[in-house]
Amino acid sequence: MRLYDYFRSSAAYRVRIALNLKGLTAERAFVHLRKGEQRGESFLALNPQGFVPALVTDEGAILTQSMAIIEYLDELQPRPSLLPGDAAQRARLRALAQLIACDIHPLNNLRILKYLKQDLALEQAQIDGWVTHWIAEGFAALEAALGPTAGPFCVGNNPTLPDVILAPQVFSARRFNVEMKPYPTIRRIAANLDAHEAFAAAHPMSQPDTEVGN
């Protein structure tokens, strides 16, 4: 397998975590988003959307969209399962993951912040307000949703799909200085994720292409 990756991409970070949890290794190719390599001809031939991550399977299939890639990895290597349980339990795990991946993350990625700044000419304070508003609204919903079943991880005693999606969102929230006090469950789980080897090894600040600063 070959993973097209960028250290600071939240979506690529999710896939790195899933690979580590599964004990799978992928060859790595780095696409420098700040330099615009995702819009270069060679990468667009692979993924016309110009987004990382992309995963090329051993059979040569090109997979895109991080949650789809992670479900592929979960089918390829079922243990440890990222979606354990019966159909309703699996739906709950997917729903927690999608609360982050559909309702929080899409509002705060690089292309959106660029549009707010360049196309709408918003002030930096308005852009910061936008980011913190959507993360705070999403984390409040997630905190409530986690309540009934959270253990050391989002659901129970082992990391599952929502934990894989949560760690990069918490990393992003910290970068944007979002106040985490109102979310004790998320903070507790995030501390456990920080300490977990598979998550630590996937961290944006410890990748081969990591750059410090902006």
Add this chain to the structure above:
Amino acid sequence: MRLYDYFRSSAAYRVRIALNLKGLTAERAFVHLRKGEQRGESFLALNPQGFVPALVTDEGAILTQSMAIIEYLDELQPRPSLLPGDAAQRARLRALAQLIACDIHPLNNLRILKYLKQDLALEQAQIDGWVTHWIAEGFAALEAALGPTAGPFCVGNNPTLPDVILAPQVFSARRFNVEMKPYPTIRRIAANLDAHEAFAAAHPMSQPDTEVGN
């Protein structure tokens, strides 16, 4: 099963389509989003996020997030499959669905448009520009991604998960008067979806709670 529904919610519309494709019926409860019923105590007790759809299963599990609900329905009633094929083919179907559900839809729903208008005090022309920008960018990516495998439907001869997600997005694009000429593949598929009984029966304009106008 009981579906908490609102005729114009794109996410609820997806679940209605999936139920119809599976030949499943659910009792319906209507949550009037324009009147703010999603923020009422009784609905928040069910889904603290205050979003429709929610599905209460026959065993009493409360499911949220439309794609998670649809995968639940696909596991509950495997035929006809919304995710046919091997792991890589399933990943491709999920990726096409997520291109819409993660990269287009979240940017244009009601709470975002409200924030642009009320919190950022943008002009209506800027808000319209925002909506058409993200739908156009997303549809361009989808058109390119569909190219290799589109048949009468997104992938092959039968509706699958991406078709379930596409129909509501096309409905939304038409409402916002997005120019559809640049997307011949999407237009062709959308015409087939319009003509398909399961999709037509789920259409926002033909539900028990449908209201005409805004």
